[in-house]
Amino acid sequence: MSADKRSVATDALETLGTIIDGSQARDAIHLAVEPVIAAHNMEPGAHVGLMADGRASEIADKHVGIVDPFLKDGVCAGERFWLVVYPRQITSLRHVWEHPDFARSPDVTLAPQYSESEQWIRNFADRVSLQYDILMDGARDWVDSQKRGSWGEYLCFGGLLEGESVPDEFWPHYEAVTGEKVEETHRGSFFTCSC
Structure with missing residues (x-):
């Protein structure tokens, strides 16, 4: 049993992207990612947005995230990569995953279709x-x-x-x-x- 008495709701996501103080402890966070295509060559961690054609670019009018910072090399024009959305920007988050060794979760439902x-x-x-x-x-x-x-x-x-x-x-x-x-x-x- 863990001796950690912190609430399950922590501040790591609240402070990501800022300089933190000594009161912060180990944590885990959720970040939204979107698969995109590079409009041009870019380095890991480059700030990017989406162009009118949907491709990711550093010269987009509005930056929405960064090139996957865990890539060892940059991305080349036309390559697909994960765009990591800036923290605290998404309005809804839900994890849905499947694995061949697990039955499909019964609570996974499709989004409702409205008239x-x-x-x-x-x-x-x-x-x-x-x-x-x-x-x-x-x-x-x-x-x-x-x-x-x-x-x-x-x-x-x-x-x-x-x-x-x-x-x-x-x-x-x-x-x-x-x-x-x-x-x-x-x-x-x-x-x-x-x-």
Whole structure:
């Protein structure tokens, strides 16, 4: 049994790429990698981004990571290599692996396929920093209150929705996802802020 009393959540990834102090201890980290093709010759550890054609280059407008720093030699134009994404830049991380001597993990599932309308609503929810279900519940509550002839139930999360509104194009997508027809007079923005 380990005598290490540190939490399983450590700061190594938080401090990677910075000079550390003496309080840091041995750790393990996850870094995202992407297989890419070199646009030109580059050295291990070179800072690179993606060109319009998808190839990795040091002269890209925006650098997103480095050439695999563990390569013994550089990469040549046209060679495939691992682009190691800068730490703290990815928004989701999940390990999925297979090995011929192990049964496939039952919790490995394919990403859900959403209809075009549901994907539009999910993208809109992400843009305004709301969960999809909260946005849909808010829309349903708004429509129900409009049907009852009341002022409407608004979504309010402090200043989160300040300056945001529900665009007109939301409602046809809502109808497609729910199968419910929403009358023109029952549509509108159900966002408000506590300003």
